[in-house]
Amino acid sequence: MKSPDTLLDASARKVLRRLVPFLVLCYATSYLNRVNIGFAKLEMLDDLSFSETVFGMGAGLFFVGYFLFEVPSNMLLHRFGANRWIARIMISWGVLSAGFAFVGGAQSFYVLRFLLGIAEAGFYPGVIFYLSYWVPSAYRGRAIAMMMSAIPLSAIVGNPLSGWIMDGMQGVAGLAGWKWMFILEAIPAVLMGVAVLFYLDNSIAAAKWLSQSEKMALEAELVRERATQMRGVEEGASAFKDSRIWLMCLIYFCFVMGQYGLTFWMPTLIRAVGVTGNLKIGALSAIPYIVTLIAMNVLGRSADRHRERRWHLVVPALVGAVGFGLAPIVPGVGLAIVALSLAAAGAISCAPLFWSLPTAFLSGAAAAVGIAVINSVGNLAGFAAPYMIGVITDATGSAEFGMYVIGGGLVLGALAVWATPARMVNR
Numbered sequence: 001m002k003s004p005d006t007l008l009d010a011s012a013r014k015v016l017r018r019l020v021p022f023l024v025l026c027y028a029t030s031y032l033n034r035v036n037i038g039f040a041k042l043e044m045l046d047d048l049s050f051s052e053t054v055f056g057m058g059a060g061l062f063f064v065g066y067f068l069f070e071v072p073s074n075m076l077l078h079r080f081g082a083n084r085w086i087a088r089i090m091i092s093w094g095v096l097s098a099g100f101a102f103v104g105g106a107q108s109f110y111v112l113r114f115l116l117g118i119a120e121a122g123f124y125p126g127v128i129f130y131l132s133y134w135v136p137s138a139y140r141g142r143a144i145a146m147m148m149s150a151i152p153l154s155a156i157v158g159n160p161l162s163g164w165i166m167d168g169m170q171g172v173a174g175l176a177g178w179k180w181m182f183i184l185e186a187i188p189a190v191l192m193g194v195a196v197l198f199y200l201d202n203s204i205a206a207a208k209w210l211s212q213s214e215k216m217a218l219e220a221e222l223v224r225e226r227a228t229q230m231r232g233v234e235e236g237a238s239a240f241k242d243s244r245i246w247l248m249c250l251i252y253f254c255f256v257m258g259q260y261g262l263t264f265w266m267p268t269l270i271r272a273v274g275v276t277g278n279l280k281i282g283a284l285s286a287i288p289y290i291v292t293l294i295a296m297n298v299l300g301r302s303a304d305r306h307r308e309r310r311w312h313l314v315v316p317a318l319v320g321a322v323g324f325g326l327a328p329i330v331p332g333v334g335l336a337i338v339a340l341s342l343a344a345a346g347a348i349s350c351a352p353l354f355w356s357l358p359t360a361f362l363s364g365a366a367a368a369v370g371i372a373v374i375n376s377v378g379n380l381a382g383f384a385a386p387y388m389i390g391v392i393t394d395a396t397g398s399a400e401f402g403m404y405v406i407g408g409g410l411v412l413g414a415l416a417v418w419a420t421p422a423r424m425v426n427r
Contacts, residue, residue: 008221011214012139018209019134020146022199023127026090027147028154029189030123033097034062034116035155036185038264039162040100040178042271042278047176050106052399056390058109059264060383065117067376067383073122074129082130083200086123090193093119098186101179125375134204136221145300148352151259152296152344155289159267161185163282177278245370247416248358251313252378254413255354258320258347261385261406265399266340269327272399273336287337288344295345299353309356310417316353317414320346324407328400347410357420 037059045055077085096116103109124147131143165184166177175183201207204215204222266288270281295316303312323343330339358374389402 007213008136008217011210011217012136014210014214015134015218016139016143016146019131019200020143023131024146024150024153026086026192026196027124027127027150028157029090029192030093030120031151031154032158032185033093033189034120035260035263036097036158036162036181037100037113039159039166039267039278039282040181041264042267042281043166043176043178044103047178048103048105048109050109052390052393053387054106054109054390056264056387056393058106058113059386059390061110061113062117062120063260063379063382065114065119066121067117067380069118069121070125070376071372074125077122077126077129081202082126082133083197083202086126086130086200087193087196089119089123089126090189090196093123094186094189094193097189098183100182101175125372130200133222134218136218137225144355145352149293149296151348151351152289152293155263156286156293158185159285159289160279160282163278163280166278168279242370244361244420245358245373247420248370248374249377251357251413251416251420252354252374253381253384254409254416255317255347255350255381256378257381257385257409258317258324258343258406258413259351260382261389261402262324262340262343262347264386265389265402266344268399269340269403270333270336272328273331273333275333284333284337285340288341289348291341292344292348296349296352299349303353303356309353309360310420310422313350313353313357313417314414316346316349317410317417318346320344320350321407321410321414322346324403324410328398328403343407350410350413357417 037055041055044050045052050058073085073089080088093116096112096119099112100109103112127147128144131140135143162181162185165181168177169175169180169184170177172180204210204218207215210218266285267281270284275281275284299312299316303309306312320343323339323341323346326339327336327343330336355371358370385406388405389399392402392405393399
């Protein structure tokens with residue numbers, strides 16, 4: 001007979017093996033439908049006579065809808081059940097994503113991007129909330145790290161796929177290649193949304209793949225943790241008054257700005273150095289994300305092993321800033337890919353590493369409120385970055401200055417991390 005600790009560990013690992021790979025696949029699908037607009041940009045701007053500012057505004061409006069409906073969506077998930085609500089999220093964003101094939105002007109583009117943000121708003125926080133009802137806190141860090149790997153994985157697979165669809169389907173049934181890209185890449189979201197209804201259980205008690213002893217071990221640990229959290233409810237309101245929370249908001253905003261500034265403009269930057277053909281652009285744009293996937297894992301393991309958080313964020317942020325500074329000015333395809341790899345590995349690796357900072361000094365209800373505030377404010381950078389780059393590109397005729405601003409944001413984020421006391425976060 002297993003000891004209680006051994007049984008809990010085995011049960012938690014079984015839950016991780018069952019749920020996390022499926023949820024990573026769902027998140028990768030989500031991220032692809034969120035950012036494939038960067039590939040469509042290569043052709044749709046000319047077809048629809050959009051300026052860079054119009055594109056930047058539309059790309060960013062996704063995050064306004066996301067910001068406004070993140071909390072309400074989580075509340076509805078709790079009310080209707082995880083499997084039904086996550087399925088609704090995925091099916092609705094798939095339908096809306098396919099709808100971009102029928103955009104006829106700036107207004108419809110803006111409306112669809114805003115609605116897509118509303119549709120996706122509850123997915124990532126909803127999944128984290130869902131996992132909190134299955135996975136004890138000691139195991140959630142690795143679950144979230146695995147979830148974050150969906151970002152580079154979606155680009156490694158999705159970028160070449162987007163380029164192949166745009167080239168291979170051009171003119172089929174009288175539709176442009178970028179329209180076919182939206183239609184075909186939306187299908188997995190709808191299919192996986194249906195699969196969610198059958199694959200995800202709403203509770204540990206409903207899971208037929210867990211034994212009764214495994215259920216009891218998990219539920220006992222989760223009940224113990226929730227009792228501790230309930231004792232800290234009064235701490236929740238104090239999170240809004242904590243200057244450390246707003247410092248974390250600034251840091252996360254800077255890092256998210258780097259992430260989405262790169263994601264929406266990488267195909268354009270690669271084309272600017274003379275690469276032709278959407279498939280080739282897609283294949284080349286996958287390389288920086290392969291580097292990113294490796295960097296994320298190396299940095300994460302190193303930060304945990306050394307129990308050091310600040311320099312593991314400062315260094316990649318500064319490396320990312322150098323990449324952004326070099327990307328628009330280096331000559332040749334090879335050097336451009338190197339610069340973009342530095343930018344991607346630096347900026348995107350900061351996101352999962354960042355969450356070790358606030359979780360080191362927040363607990364209980366203060367953590368629930370503080371993390372929600374940080375995530376909501378930080379994700380507004382997803383609106384600021386593309387809109388800003390679009391405006392700058394239209395004003396100057398080049399994305400070069402916009403990349404410098406993004407790089408400067410990463411430097412600011414690095415300085416803010418460096419200013420954070422080591423004793424507060426190195427745990």
